[in-house]
Amino acid sequence: MREESINLRSHGRFEQSYSEAIDASGKATRFDKAGVFACEPDGGDYDVAPTLLHYMSTIITQLPPMLNENWDAQTDYSISNAAFNAKLAVTSSGGSGYPLHIDNPQGLTVGDTRKLTFILYLNPSHSPSQGGDLVLHLRDGVKVSVPPAGGSAVAFWSDCIPHSVMETSKEMEGEEYDRYAITIWLPTDDIRMIHDPASPFAGLKLD
Ligand SMILES: O=C(O)CCC(=O)C(=O)O
Numbered sequence: 548m549r550e551e552s553i554n555l556r557s558h559g560r561f562e563q564s565y566s567e568a569i570d571a572s573g574k575a576t577r578f579d580k581a582g583v584f585a586c587e588p589d590g591g592d593y594d595v596a597p598t599l600l601h602y603m604s605t606i607i608t609q610l611p612p613m614l615n616e617n618w619d620a621q622t623d624y625s626i627s628n629a630a631f632n633a634k635l636a637v638t639s640s641g642g643s644g645y646p647l648h649i650d651n652p653q654g655l656t657v658g659d660t661r662k663l664t665f666i667l668y669l670n671p672s673h674s675p676s677q678g679g680d681l682v683l684h685l686r687d688g689v690k691v692s693v694p695p696a697g698g699s700a701v702a703f704w705s706d707c708i709p710h711s712v713m714e715t716s717k718e719m720e721g722e723e724y725d726r727y728a729i730t731i732w733l734p735t736d737d738i739r740m741i742h743d744p745a746s747p748f749a750g751l752k753l754d
């Protein structure tokens with residue numbers, strides 16, 4: 548899938564990636580993420596990236612029912628397989644990263660029902676010295692680092708888990724060190740689960 552991602556890139560399918568910062572009044576401002584480029588693969592990419600598209604459709608159809616059968620009555624997150632969005636992102640080698648953010652900070656105020664962020668890393672030759680770890684900022688200052696090693700996958704709540712991507716190493720430049728990841732966001736069918744104050748992760752802040 549890394550090869551397919553590189554081929555999509557050489558077909559000009561990646562664009563500068565941006566994020567939104569939310570100020571105290573709740574207003575969102577866009578800013579570019581330096582050295583990060585993204586592509587939203589769709590059916591038209593099938594010829595170039597068939598494995599990626601099969602993978603995406605397998606996650607979208609199989610992950611929600613697998614998760615949903617495990618919830619109990621109090622915590623039924625009702626992950627949906629009716630809709631999704633997916634993004635292939637490359638974070639360039641040589642010092643690029645993502646600032647601390649929450650994927651779905653605004654939630655229902657902007658009609659965003661994304662609940663689960665699922666990421667698969669496409670970096671089979673990753674070594675720890677390349678940097679680019681995903682860092683999840685949990686309660687009580689607990690931070691969990693996930694190296695973006697090929698084949699590793701991580702999932703977290705889109706509406707409440709602050710996370711960042713550490714800079715890729717400035718000493719290791721070159722295409723072979725570019726950090727590829729595919730992210731799939733799954734919404735919930737139960738909108739009460741978005742920014743649910745009863746969630747054990749409610750109220751985590753970006754600091
Ligand atoms: O690639 C990663 O590890 C995280 C990406 C991310 O945070 C995002 O796309 O919102």
Ligand SMILES: [Fe+2]
Nearest residue numbers: 648649650710
């Ligand atoms: Fe994110």
